[in-house]
Amino acid sequence: MDKETKRSLIEWHPVSERIIVARFKTTIRNIVMDQCYALAAAAVEAEKQEFYMQLNEILRRQKNRDIVITGGDLNAKVGQENEGLEHIMGRHGLGERNENGHLFVYFCARHDLVIGGTIFAHKDCHKVTWVSPDHKTENQIDHLAIRQQWRR
Numbered sequence: 001m002d003k004e005t006k007r008s009l010i011e012w013h014p015v016s017e018r019i020i021v022a023r024f025k026t027t028i029r030n031i032v033m034d035q036c037y038a039l040a041a042a043a044v045e046a047e048k049q050e051f052y053m054q055l056n057e058i059l060r061r062q063k064n065r066d067i068v069i070t071g072g073d074l075n076a077k078v079g080q081e082n083e084g085l086e087h088i089m090g091r092h093g094l095g096e097r098n099e100n101g102h103l104f105v106y107f108c109a110r111h112d113l114v115i116g117g118t119i120f121a122h123k124d125c126h127k128v129t130w131v132s133p134d135h136k137t138e139n140q141i142d143h144l145a146i147r148q149q150w151r152r
Contacts, residue, residue, distance in 0.1 A: 015054055029067050034058055036072035041100050048100070052107055059111045070113060071144035073129075076104035078115055078143070085109065087148065090119040094127040094140035104143065113145035 001009070010030065012022040018038065024031045034055065039048050055070065062068050079097035082089045088108045093115075097105070108115055117127060117140060129142035 015058060016051075018051060019054055019058070021058055023066070029065060030063075031067045031069065032062050034068070034070040034072075036070065036074060038072070038074040038076065038100060038104075040075050041098055048103060052103055055107060056110070067146070067150050068113075069144060069146050071142070073142050074100065074104050075141050076100040076143060077139055077141060078105055078118060080118075082118070088113060089115040092121050092127070093118040094124060094138075100141075104145075108145050112148045114148055114151045116144045116146060119151075 005024070008024045008026065010023040010025050012020065014020045018036060020035050022033045022035070024033070036051075036055065038051055059068065059070070077095045077098040078089060078093045078101040079095055080091050080093050081097065082091050085105060089105065105115070107113070124138075127140045128138040130139045131137070
């Protein structure tokens with residue numbers, strides 16, 4: 001971290017080998033950043049559920065007045081279909097929703113989070129966050145989500 005960011009750091013703690021939480025003081029409000037590295041789609045279902053239970057507990061404990069951002073490599077393809085989910089995502093995701101995408105979308109709906117990378121139209125090449133080693137497959141699996149009240 002640069003010196004200014006380090007001075008604004010209030011606290012941080014690792015929750016697990018896949019989640020770390022940091023809280024920063026800003027001139028507007030405190031910002032809580034939950035940085036994640038979710039399990040791959042092929043992982044055991046029970047491990048995925050444990051990961052999201054940990055994230056649920058983190059968000060449940062946050063102060064409502066703080067700006068909470070959850071992000072990282074969630075291995076979640078949320079896609080473009082947002083019927084009934086307009087309050088948490090736009091129509092500008094990439095690809096088709098996968099199982100991890102369903103878990104992440106449900107998590108965001110439960111906590112009134114908006115999935116940032118789906119709100120505004122961008123060229124597909126600017127949405128890609130992962131490219132396969134053979135450069136044939138591209139996906140949008142990294143995301144940032146913020147509480148609805150801070151969407152603007």
